[in-house]
Amino acid sequence: xxDSSFFTDPAILSLLSASVVLLAAQFYTASVFxxxxxxxxxxxxxxxxxxxxxxxxxxxxxxxxxxxxxxxxGADILIRVSHAALNPADLMxxxxxxxxxxxxxxxxxxxxxxxxxxxLGPQAGAVASHAAEPLTVGARVAGCLSVSLVATGHGxxxxxxxxxxxxxxxxxxxxGNSSAEAGPASAGLLGCAGQxxxxxxTDPCAEAAFALSEPRVLINGASGAVGSLLVQISKARxxxxxxxxxxxxxxxxxxxxxxEVIDYTQHASLPTYLASxxxxxxxxxxxxxxxxxxxxxxxxxxxxxxxxxxxxxSIVGKGILAPFISARNTMVPAxxxxxxxxxxxxxxxxxxxxxxxxxxxxxxxxxxxxxxMPIDSVYPMAEVKEAYEKQxxxxxxxxxxxxxxxxxxxS
Ligand SMILES: NC(=O)c1ccc[n+]([C@@H]2O[C@H](COP(=O)([O-])OP(=O)(O)OC[C@H]3O[C@@H](n4cnc5c(N)ncnc54)[C@H](OP(=O)(O)O)[C@@H]3O)[C@@H](O)[C@H]2O)c1
Numbered sequence: 001x002x003d004s005s006f007f008t009d010p011a012i013l014s015l016l017s018a019s020v021v022l023l024a025a026q027f028y029t030a031s032v033f034x035x036x037x038x039x040x041x042x043x044x045x046x047x048x049x050x051x052x053x054x055x056x057x058x059x060x061x062x063x064x065x066x067x068x069x070x071x072x073x074g075a076d077i078l079i080r081v082s083h084a085a086l087n088p089a090d091l092m093x094x095x096x097x098x099x100x101x102x103x104x105x106x107x108x109x110x111x112x113x114x115x116x117x118x119x120l121g122p123q124a125g126a127v128a129s130h131a132a133e134p135l136t137v138g139a140r141v142a143g144c145l146s147v148s149l150v151a152t153g154h155g156x157x158x159x160x161x162x163x164x165x166x167x168x169x170x171x172x173x174x175x176g177n178s179s180a181e182a183g184p185a186s187a188g189l190l191g192c193a194g195q196x197x198x199x200x201x202t203d204p205c206a207e208a209a210f211a212l213s214e215p216r217v218l219i220n221g222a223s224g225a226v227g228s229l230l231v232q233i234s235k236a237r238x239x240x241x242x243x244x245x246x247x248x249x250x251x252x253x254x255x256x257x258x259x260e261v262i263d264y265t266q267h268a269s270l271p272t273y274l275a276s277x278x279x280x281x282x283x284x285x286x287x288x289x290x291x292x293x294x295x296x297x298x299x300x301x302x303x304x305x306x307x308x309x310x311x312x313x314s315i316v317g318k319g320i321l322a323p324f325i326s327a328r329n330t331m332v333p334a335x336x337x338x339x340x341x342x343x344x345x346x347x348x349x350x351x352x353x354x355x356x357x358x359x360x361x362x363x364x365x366x367x368x369x370x371x372x373m374p375i376d377s378v379y380p381m382a383e384v385k386e387a388y389e390k391q392x393x394x395x396x397x398x399x400x401x402x403x404x405x406x407x408x409x410x411s
Pocket of ligand 1: 087196222223226227244246247248264317346347348391394398399
């Protein structure tokens with residue numbers, strides 16, 4: 001016999017809750033796939049957890065008996081994907097989220113996308129965030145999928161993608177009129193990298209620094225996808241920009257607006273170097289640091305080279321340790337060994353609103369904050385494994401793009 005304490009035991013409650021969530025997810029997944037009887041199409045699928053070379057397979061998916069594309073429901077739209085942009089986070093999803101979870105049925109990798117709207121759900125044309133220019137069939141859009149969509153396997157490395165209309169923005173015309181021109185730049189800028197750069201650069205701490213007269217800004221990881229955008233934005237906002245990258249990327253980030261470059265490979269310890277260099281300490285301290293590398297040792301040493309009013313904005317947590325490191329950096333007072341500088345760990349919650357705000361940076365209508373979305377390389381759909389291998393080296397200079405398919409309107 002079970003007594004009532006069985007149902008109040010936290011462990012049992014957790015198990016029951018997990019089962020309910022899994023069941024609900026299974027029903028949800030089943031209903032999603034039932035609602036989307038796609039014709040046969042190419043899709044990358046995570047077939048087992050691991051590195052891209054073993055985790056991924058290019059498959060024909062979809063119900064081959066169905067000849068026409070499905071009609072999206074509610075406020076969803078159907079996009080014919082022309083390009084996808086890769087992100088470091090993709091490697092985490094394919095490496096660590098078990099493929100056997102019921103809600104990850106046939107998981108597709110990829111977060112960022114650009115393409116053309118081919119069908120609209122009945123409410124998609126009236127989505128409030130598109131009120132100024134309602135979405136229509138044929139509109140070229142781009143955006144970044146939410147964590148819940150990617151975690152449940154609805155990634156962007158697929159020829160047709162159903163997404164909520166509120167997650168997309170129109171591709172900026174400044175990048176060109178064909179998908180070949182505008183697709184790669186839009187997938188990067190309106191995707192995860194651009195939206196994260198926007199999140200960091202519009203944080204109140206960053207705004208406070210940019211309001212100073214010629215603020216000094218340090219960007220760690222300046223040649224990456226997010227860093228290369230932050231270099232441009234910081235320069236355009238009037239900052240003196242110091243970028244950290246290796247020597248081979250020095251000219252690249254100078255071209256984007258960096259006034260100085262620190263080659264981290266030339267120093268046994270970057271934290272020790274920065275904390276002792278007269279050019280970056282005392283009166284020459286930084287007003288703001290964008291940390292695109294998540295360098296905790298550098299933050300701990302930051303009182304030597306970051307002004308007391310300055311802020312440290314990090315976009316990188318260290319896996320499961322991230323909450324503890326963040327708590328240590330924000331809550332432990334200096335007398336107990338904490339670091340007396342303002343620290344924020346930022347996490348992106350993507351939206352079409354944010355994508356639209358980033359797109360405006362590039363339009364040049366008022367003030368062009370972003371002159372270009374740096375592209376490291378463009379790979380064909382068949383070479384996604386090679387592209388992810390490059391991503392995994394952490395040596396990309398800007399975004400790695402996948403050309404998913406030809407755009408019919410271009411030919
Ligand atoms: N919080 C969020 O919501 C969020 C969103 C997007 C990205 N992120 C994270 O932010 C980080 C950066 O993303 P990303 O897309 O910009 O990465 P990325 O494009 O893959 O970064 C590659 C760049 O990192 C540079 N790099 C590598 N090691 C370095 C080091 N020790 N010091 C300085 N630079 C170094 C490389 O330059 P060299 O070749 O010159 O070394 C390369 O150009 C990733 O960890 C990503 O997961 C977080």
